[in-house]
Amino acid sequence: MLFKKLLTIAVAAITLTFVSSCSRTVTRVDPTEQIDISGNWNNTDSRQVAEEMTTTILNAHWLTDHLSEKAGKKPVVIVGFVQNKSHEHIEAETFVKDVERAFVQTEKVRLVQGGKKREELRGEKADQQTNSSISTMKKFGLENGADYILQGSINSIVDALNKKKVVYYQVNLELTNIETNEVVWVGEKKIAKYIKN
């Protein structure tokens, strides 16, 4: 009798372990919640960079200087490339888009499209030259020329020994006057992580 009971409990325990090890649970979490799993670059790092960059770029002197120089005319910015020189795959678009969004939402800075999206726009405009009605056709040569270009770089330093590791990230964004090549703003965010296995 006792043996039978023990056997039942053992079978139940094994089944439970097997089922729990095979099942996968997914829970929605707040994107602002800090969850560090592997120690690699994650959404918290991206958010911290975005917060730092958006607050500093919109409150820096370059903006007031431009407005006073150009009689209140808002600056036009184009986003250039961000160079990832770190040891990890880091998608800079996640925080650059936040900066772009801040430009558009605050209406302090005008943003123009660049890169492949601009090519697509010009392709559409060219298509309209032969297919759209005259009243709706958009003309070439009327784009807004950018005053400044936003470029950036991501660097990292890794120091590891045995099961300990320190990873340091430095993200820089630079705003340069296209006409004069003068760098008018440099944003910086440093992140250091201590990982112990």
Add this chain to the structure above:
Amino acid sequence: MKHLFYIAILLILPAMANCQQIAFAVDQNPHYKESQDKYLKIADSLTKSHSTTIQQTYKAYDWYEAKLERKRQDREWLHQERMNRKYITNYYPDYNPYNNYYSNPWRREYHRFWW
């Protein structure tokens, strides 16, 4: 009189055509034609991806998934090895003249004088 009229037309028409060519919109770039001609040639290739999602994904490293993949790969290799075992032949036979059944000193019957 008729000749004069034709001459006048010949002079005016190219002038009108020239005027049409340089009728820019306000603030329009005077070199816009260069860009327009360039993009007219490639407009089809640039607009064919409209309303589509360009998949530019990358494979993120997942420790658990990588472990499962390694296990799966190991199982497959083992299976392949088992399947191919019957086809495996010894391409390099042993040329040692002493390595045969009767010259092997470890053979149980080697040191026996008679049987």
